[in-house]
Amino acid sequence: MQDFHTLKLLDRFEKVFSSFGVDYKIMRRILQVKLTMDGRRVPTIFSQNAKKKDKETNNQYIKSLWIYVLFSLFMLPFVLMGDNYLFQMSFFFGIFTFFVMTSMIADFSSVLLDVRDRNILFPKPVDRKTISTAKMVHVVIYLFFLTIALVSIPLIVGLVKNGFLFFLVLVVNIILIDLLIVGLTALIYLFILRFFDGEKLKDIINYVQIGLSLMIMIGYQLLVRSFQFMDLTVSLEPQWWQIFIFPMWYGASMEMLMNGAFQLFYLVFLALGILIPLLSIWIYMKCNHVFEQNLQKLTYHGKAKENKHSKLRSLFLRVICHSNEEKAFFRFASSMMKNERDFKLKVYPSLGFSIVIPFIFIMNGFDTNLDHLSTSKLYLTIYFSLIIIPTIMILLKFSGKYKGAWIYRVAPIQQLKPIFSGTIKAFIFKLYLPVYLVLSAVFIVLFGVGVLPDLVVVFLNACTYAVICFMILKKSIPFSESFDQYNQNSNGAIVFGLMLFVGLFAGLHFVSTLFSYGIYLYFVITIICLATIWKLAFNITWEKIIG
Known part of the structure; x- marks a missing residue:
């Protein structure tokens, strides 16, 4: 020694x-x-x-x-x-x-x-x-x-x-x-x-x-x-x-x-x-x-926590998940995100940062009294909360317990679609949505109830953005790789390129506000885009993963 x-x-x-x-x-x-x-x-x-x-x-x-x-x-x-x-x-x-x-x-x-x-x-x-x-x-x-x-x-x-x-x-x-x-x-x-x-x-x-x-x-x-x-x-x-x-x-x-x-x-x-x-x-x-x-x-590791499946939660799963396999992987991914300390240590600071950064830009861009804030378009700074999505999408394939990934091979899974769709839905609804609701509540207080349609559109764009990130990034089974691989791989250029989509979404949103009822037209376009991209994104085979 x-x-x-x-x-x-x-x-x-x-x-x-x-x-x-x-x-x-x-x-x-x-x-x-x-x-x-x-x-x-x-x-x-x-x-x-x-x-x-x-x-x-x-x-x-x-x-x-x-x-x-x-x-x-x-x-x-x-x-x-x-x-x-x-x-x-x-x-x-x-x-x-x-x-x-x-x-x-x-x-x-x-x-x-x-x-x-x-x-x-x-x-x-x-x-x-x-x-x-x-x-x-x-x-x-x-x-x-x-x-x-x-x-x-x-x-x-x-x-x-x-x-x-x-x-x-x-x-x-x-x-x-x-x-x-x-x-x-x-x-x-x-x-x-x-x-x-x-x-x-x-x-x-x-x-x-x-x-x-x-x-x-x-x-x-x-x-x-x-x-x-x-x-x-x-x-x-x-x-x-x-x-x-x-x-x-x-x-x-x-x-x-x-x-x-x-x-x-x-x-x-x-x-x-x-x-x-x-x-x-x-x-x-x-x-x-x-x-x-x-x-x-x-x-002492404590007693195992009992999972309480309430009727409301079961109804929520039936609405957002369309198959039993997707529900199973939604629950699995939710449990991993909630309980694995290595994952939380890397992801949760980014979620906290997504709450803070919109207000930093509001403070930098608006120094007069708050009475004029509600008439401005600074509520679009909420798009900055989307910039953490690529990083978290990359982290979804890593885990401190990655050696247990053999379970994917022995499980009776007919196709990979429910694995990926269930995991991304778990990320959106279990990690991103709570943060976004906090941001939305504060933005409604600052800008008034009139920004509620805009906030709904931003959330839909966030869902679309998450799927786009999944389509562009290298595919891997969720929670199946070691964090050492993340530390060794440089993803900065890819993440920066994906952030350009955030600017595109924000720019289109700004243009929609220049017209009467433009935000509602943008809402319809966003729904159509999200449904189309979601339908095409998850048709993945094992060969693509291995390759």
Whole structure:
């Protein structure tokens, strides 16, 4: 196994670990194995760009740190602006906390919640303190790399601009925030495991990962727009509720030591900023044995959920599916989309993005009061929600459980049409339609009930667009390929080309609004096109799939 530079640096502290009763040689060997295994794990933020060959030879987490270096540039303005340190550094620490906390939950969960230690090491003659210390050092190693990537540039700029005292206080505050995040994350997991089973915790982690991906996509818009509302000379009035905003604890310490503002309120903040992180780590260490015991719940997968087939759902299936085979694959695809975590992690952020992006274009294209918004044609920005359809149509053929695809061959299937039509209908009605209904509700509030016919036409165009994407893209049985194949194949050019159809639909829609009752004529044309394309799209044989 590789002898990591991190471990060589750790060797200098061997006597420190030994003084606390830790068997350093065994701890080092455990860490060496853990770091080797980590080289095969792809971080959430970097997962879609990793190739299988790279994953086998390199530590993808280290390679992904350049993204966090770019994110650190978002924090630079708060270092470079004036000397109102309480104001500017509170924002700085807030952004830093967001990135570290979300990354901690998304990428370090597999470290904190590793049950392999219990299964492999506990039966062996290895001291429990050595095992728990190895786990904590493992977290600290990666948290150190993440922190350096996020703050190295701001630290250098702050040292040059504000001097050594600013640099020193900033380093201490960052260390305290890291301690607070580690302690809080572990205690949150302890609380969840104490009252819920392992499946609930896995779901929570998965949704945090989805949230991380979504926030990265839209975060830059919020950061850029926040400057429009900031008065950089503002003086913040202390309020009692501000003690719950912990980035302000560390902003207050910067204000005190840089500007000499030794007010009682700031002293309280300073005390909280020091005591709470130390207290959270102390509580975690005291409750560590309880935490390790509750980790056993992660091996419990919960009871199988009973499928309740209501009369309304059965009626819905009879309306949209025309054969028993199509109904079966509609249910199968719906279950896969709902329950498979790998699929949700890749698809759900795109669905969230489809909700956000129309409003981003509305904000960019309309800066006057909302009274004039209802008379504009900006409701056509809802077409931007269609641009995620090609990506999801590509992902429909991938699965983390792809080895079970042999079931297609042994199932008594006469033709492939119900497989594809049932899967696409499941995507439209189970994934896209709920998102579109949310968008439509907001658009009706913004533009009035008069846009309802337009919204119906857009949905029909979305259905047509999904079928067009299916016809153009390479055919494959749904959920039958590994996600590694998706990571290795570049689909950017195909997706970009398919997006041109969205512009065509939107352009025809705009033209239809120029004539009286034009939207209703467009509605009829859209119905005819959808029925025709749907009838022709799914006449596929096994030979075409194999070829």
